[in-house]
Amino acid sequence: MEHSRLPFKTDPQSPLPINVQIKEQIKWLISKDFLKADDALPSTNELAEQLSINRNTIQWIYSQLKEEGLLIMQKGRGTRIATEDRIKEFKQQNPxxxxxxxxxxxxxxxxxxxxxxxxxxxxxxxxxxxxxEKRKRYLFIECKTMACRFYLDEIQRRSSADIQTIDISSPDEELFQAIQKADVVVTVNEMTEVVKKKAGSSELKMISVSSSQDVTLLFDMLLQ
Structure with a gap:
């Protein structure tokens, strides 16, 4: 279905930025089935004109929702709501x-x-x-280098996270189960592709570390 105009209501006086207001309203329209799988959304220019806001704001909203798996942006097809399976998954994960x-x-x-x-x-x-808050579950895979141990020790020191370690040589079923239970998986760069194959999931939140002790990367881990 084509949606040339959507029933957005924005409040410039709200403490929430306009882009957040619109982004969250799109999620509600999806959750209430007003927007369904493969529905076409207005172009960034059309929606910007409708709401009298900058086109870049709409571009940011669409890009964020694409990153979250709720929108598909393709040349020639415009911006559309994601597949039925993805929308079903979104509703299950956000009850x-x-x-x-x-x-x-x-x-x-x-x-x-x-x-x-x-x-x-x-x-x-x-x-x-x-x-x-539920304690976040970190899984460190093949974390034997000094750099990897640095991140493990720092997360343990700076948070109340549940931390587990496992070797890549562990039985496949044991490794798979550990990955499925983790909120964040951390491994060394050279193991990244191997872990992805073992996990069999595109939704895996994984962080790869190198030989350096990167404080920015540590903050990224803590904010996951």
């Missing part, structure tokens, strides 16, 4: 939409200001949310 919808309706019925409720929830998460 909170129905919870948010119910929470908003309950807050509205009780006369609360919805934006205040959401902002208060965000502030609460910043202050206290870390206590309730």
């Amino acid at each position: 909170y939409f129905s919870f948010v919808e119910k929470t908003v309706k309950d807050a509205f019925e009780q006369g609360f200001n919805i934006e205040n409720v959401m902002l208060s929830g965000f502030a609460y998460t910043q202050l206290f949310g870390a206590k309730h």
